[in-house]
Amino acid sequence: MNILLQVKNITKKYGDHIALNNITLDLYEGEIITLLGANGAGKTTLSSIIASLHPATSGDVLYKDKSIYKDLINFRKNLGFCPQKPNFADGLTVREHLIFAGHYFLLDMDTINSRVNELMSQFGLNAYADKYPSVLSGGYKQRLLIARSLIHKPSLIILDEPTVALDPHIRRQLWEIIKNLKSYGVTVLLTTHYIDEAEVLSDRVCVLDKGNIQLIDTPANLLSSYNKSKLEDVFLQLMNEGIN
Amino acid sequence: MKSNYIKTTLSSLRTAGWLLLCDIRLFMKDWHNNILDALFWPLVLILANGYVLPAMGMPWDYGAFIAVSMLIIMASFTAWSSANVLASDFESTKSIGYELTLPLSYRMIYCKIILHFALKTAVFNLITLILGKIILLDGFSFSNFSFIKFILIYSISCIFFGTFALWAASLAGNVARFMRLELRIAGPLFFICGYSFPWHTLHRISPIMGKLMLFTPWIYAYEGVRVSIFGQLEYINYWICFGMLILFIILFGIHGLYLFRKRLDCV
Numbered sequence: 347m348n349i350l351l352q353v354k355n356i357t358k359k360y361g362d363h364i365a366l367n368n369i370t371l372d373l374y375e376g377e378i379i380t381l382l383g384a385n386g387a388g389k390t391t392l393s394s395i396i397a398s399l400h401p402a403t404s405g406d407v408l409y410k411d412k413s414i415y416k417d418l419i420n421f422r423k424n425l426g427f428c429p430q431k432p433n434f435a436d437g438l439t440v441r442e443h444l445i446f447a448g449h450y451f452l453l454d455m456d457t458i459n460s461r462v463n464e465l466m467s468q469f470g471l472n473a474y475a476d477k478y479p480s481v482l483s484g485g486y487k488q489r490l491l492i493a494r495s496l497i498h499k500p501s502l503i504i505l506d507e508p509t510v511a512l513d514p515h516i517r518r519q520l521w522e523i524i525k526n527l528k529s530y531g532v533t534v535l536l537t538t539h540y541i542d543e544a545e546v547l548s549d550r551v552c553v554l555d556k557g558n559i560q561l562i563d564t565p566a567n568l569l570s571s572y573n574k575s576k577l578e579d580v581f582l583q584l585m586n587e588g589i590n
Numbered sequence: 591m592k593s594n595y596i597k598t599t600l601s602s603l604r605t606a607g608w609l610l611l612c613d614i615r616l617f618m619k620d621w622h623n624n625i626l627d628a629l630f631w632p633l634v635l636i637l638a639n640g641y642v643l644p645a646m647g648m649p650w651d652y653g654a655f656i657a658v659s660m661l662i663i664m665a666s667f668t669a670w671s672s673a674n675v676l677a678s679d680f681e682s683t684k685s686i687g688y689e690l691t692l693p694l695s696y697r698m699i700y701c702k703i704i705l706h707f708a709l710k711t712a713v714f715n716l717i718t719l720i721l722g723k724i725i726l727l728d729g730f731s732f733s734n735f736s737f738i739k740f741i742l743i744y745s746i747s748c749i750f751f752g753t754f755a756l757w758a759a760s761l762a763g764n765v766a767r768f769m770r771l772e773l774r775i776a777g778p779l780f781f782i783c784g785y786s787f788p789w790h791t792l793h794r795i796s797p798i799m800g801k802l803m804l805f806t807p808w809i810y811a812y813e814g815v816r817v818s819i820f821g822q823l824e825y826i827n828y829w830i831c832f833g834m835l836i837l838f839i840i841l842f843g844i845h846g847l848y849l850f851r852k853r854l855d856c857v
Contacts, residue, residue: 397691398857399690400856401855401856401857415857418695418857419601419602419694419695422691422692422694423693429684431684433687433688434685435612435616437616437619437620438612438616446612449608449611450605450609450692451692452608
């Protein structure tokens with residue numbers, strides 16, 4: 347697989363606190379890679395640096411071998427970002443959110459209309475087209491967030507804890523949606539603290555702890571190398587050992 | 591290289607334009623509430639200053655003077671209340687984060703926010719002038735009204751209020767601090783800097799206070815708009831008002847941009 351994005355020696359400090367410590371990570375085209383860690387491990391910090399929402403204190407992020415900071419606008423045209431908290435505009439309907447998102451990426455009206463119809467069907471949003479996001483359930487808000495971030499067919503989508511605080515059956519519905527993203531050739535960077543989610547969805551798992559990468563591998567390799575039947579047991583062992 | 595830069599800048603500008611259109615659409619959708627918000631304070635104060643205070647010895651045209659002051663102070667407050675929403679966003683939902691991942695720079699988002707505040711401020715508060723005329727009838731004369739001068743100074747004043755409000759929101763960073771800024775500093779300044787009296791009156795009574803007042807931007811907004819409606823008379827020169835407002839937009843704009851970037855820690 348080809349490398350889509352490289353995180354090179356990223357460090358992020360907030361005053362004296364080191365949120366990320368010299369992180370290096372490659373993202374391959376078309377994979378689902380999960381950043382797994384407890385609260386405060388640095389998952390959201392890392393994903394928001396990759397999303398170019400916040401700058402790193404040091405290090406670089408390369409998209410197709412070019413620093414994203416040298417051509418930020420073009421990088422963002424290839425990026426879809428779903429934040430942890432829904433951030434919709436009050437007063438726009440579900441359909442209008444998608445239409446405006448298309449305009450922000452300067453798609454023409456025909457493309458916008460066809461993409462909006464496509465995404466509304468794909469994410470089961472047709473029944474809510476003229477509703478405001480504030481009346482949607484948590485699961486449908488997440489669907490809309492993902493749909494909005496896909497409007498311009500990005501090559502990389504970042505999902506920051508997309509299933510947090512959702513009911514188990516809604517989480518599973520979202521898992522299907524996330525798994526399907528692969529079939530469109532999108533690279534997915536997912537952050538979560540749900541180990542079952544990482545196990546089901548990921549091609550590779552990157553375990554973060556206190557701003558450091560503990561390890562990166564496929565779920566199958568992690569299970570066999572730690573001789574465990576569940577990823578949760580591997581994770582707990584890692585946390586207990588505080589691996590170096 | 592240069593053509594690529596121009597192309598990128600143009601595409602960012604178009605994205606910023608769409609964001610602004612979305613903002614306009616949202617505040618126009620709520621036009622009835624925005625108009626009602628712009629009505630009540632001017633209604634009460636123009637009535638009181640146009641009919642009650644002259645009966646207590648104030649000049650007969652004091653109502654017209656206050657009607658114009660109301661236009662400016664309402665514009666200040668509208669921009670301020672828009673920035674209040676942003677200050678709340680800074681500390682809670684952070685919906686601005688969506689804009690910061692779109693293909694445009696944070697500088698353009700910053701300018702877009704100022705324009706959004708300025709437009710919202712400008713559009714709905716114009717009703718104050720109409721209201722003033724309806725309430726005061728012959729007591730509010732437009733015989734010296736200069737449309738061009740009015741549009742120029744009113745637009746630049748609204749851009750200043752938008753810039754100042756965004757600067758304050760970026761400085762405060764949350765609603766509690768923003769409210770404190772309003773109660774302790776901004777609110778009193780809006781009133782003291784020429785709302786109820788022209789600059790030359792203050793300067794005549796206290797030359798020191800008069801000179802100090804020249805360091806505040808609001809005096810130029812009040813005086814400039816008065817010139818465009820009542821004529822030059824004894825007010826501060828129109829073009830000085832215009833120039834000083836541009837200077838204050840630049841000063842607050844640059845410092846605000848620094849605070850905005852620091853507050854959001856954006857790329």
